[in-house]
Amino acid sequence: MNEAAHARVRRRAWTVASLLCLVMMGCAVHFVSDYDEVTDRTITELQVQTEAFVLKMADAAGTPAGTYDSNMVFYTEAKATILTMESRAAAMPKNQTTVDQLKKLAENIDLMAELHQKAGDKGLTVDLAGPVRDILDVQFRAIMKHEMDKKRGK
Amino acid sequence: MAKLDPKDLVAQMVGAAVGVLKGQWAKAKEYAQPEFEKLAAIAVDIETRKLADRITEDEARILVKMEKNAFDTVVLTLKDEGVIAAEAAINAALSVAAGIVNTALGWHLLG
Numbered sequence: 628m629n630e631a632a633h634a635r636v637r638r639r640a641w642t643v644a645s646l647l648c649l650v651m652m653g654c655a656v657h658f659v660s661d662y663d664e665v666t667d668r669t670i671t672e673l674q675v676q677t678e679a680f681v682l683k684m685a686d687a688a689g690t691p692a693g694t695y696d697s698n699m700v701f702y703t704e705a706k707a708t709i710l711t712m713e714s715r716a717a718a719m720p721k722n723q724t725t726v727d728q729l730k731k732l733a734e735n736i737d738l739m740a741e742l743h744q745k746a747g748d749k750g751l752t753v754d755l756a757g758p759v760r761d762i763l764d765v766q767f768r769a770i771m772k773h774e775m776d777k778k779r780g781k
Numbered sequence: 782m783a784k785l786d787p788k789d790l791v792a793q794m795v796g797a798a799v800g801v802l803k804g805q806w807a808k809a810k811e812y813a814q815p816e817f818e819k820l821a822a823i824a825v826d827i828e829t830r831k832l833a834d835r836i837t838e839d840e841a842r843i844l845v846k847m848e849k850n851a852f853d854t855v856v857l858t859l860k861d862e863g864v865i866a867a868e869a870a871i872n873a874a875l876s877v878a879a880g881i882v883n884t885a886l887g888w889h890l891l892g
Binding site: 654655656657658659724727728731732734735738739741742745746752754755757758759761762763765766768769770772773776777779 | 812816819820822823826827830835836839840843844846847848850851853854855857858860861862864865867868869871872875876
């Protein structure tokens with residue numbers, strides 16, 4: 628048997644031995660983080676709050692109560708919630724997808740704030756609030772689905 | 782006159798997702814297809830409002846950016862859906878192998 632053949636046999640033996648160890652140790656592979664009940668609950672609560680806010684703004688559009696300046700607190704608190712969730716998600720191994728999804732959500736809250744601010748006294752009219760609500764609905768659903776997928780049928 | 786065709790948009794989104802998911806698209810389609818149709822409808826809605834001058838060009842631009850972020854979020858979910866499915870398949874195989882090995886060891890121990 629030549630050197631290359633010896634090397635192939637050694638590699639195969641090593642692979643079989645490793646797999647045998649995994650099997651005997653009862654190891655399972657884990658490519659994605661486990662389900663996190665806190666993340667699931669927090670994102671659901673944020674969706675409810677955001678939905679309520681957008682609907683309220685559509686109703687209040689054109690009045691002082693509907694301007695960005697009167698409602699900055701919502702954006703600050705929403706961003707704080709998302710950043711906290713991001714920190715938690717980043718602390719869990721193999722959870723990069725959730726971290727990336729939360730970054731995208733934070734970007735959209737910033738863009739919504741930009742829309743609202745630029746609208747001035749007009750506020751978030753139905754023509755803006757409608758698409759915003761629909762877009763965020765898709766986004767929240769994707770994040771929640773990903774969290775549910777981590778349950779792995781449990 | 783409206784320029785966006787929702788069916789065309791869905792096809793483009795599916796094309797992009799298939800490129801990322803490759804062989805996993807068939808499993809992912811059940812979740813992905815309705816989401817892509819929703820996003821396509823939103824894009825047409827934005828265009829309609831823009832053409833009717835109910836939103837400005839700048840507002841439309843910001844809404845499209847938001848929609849792109851939503852699309853990216855959906856694709857991230859789809860990618861991991863495939864990874865979790867692969868993980869389940871590997872663990873099922875490991876479990877079967879463990880059963881075989883432990884049974885063999887059991888015979889040795891008893892033997």
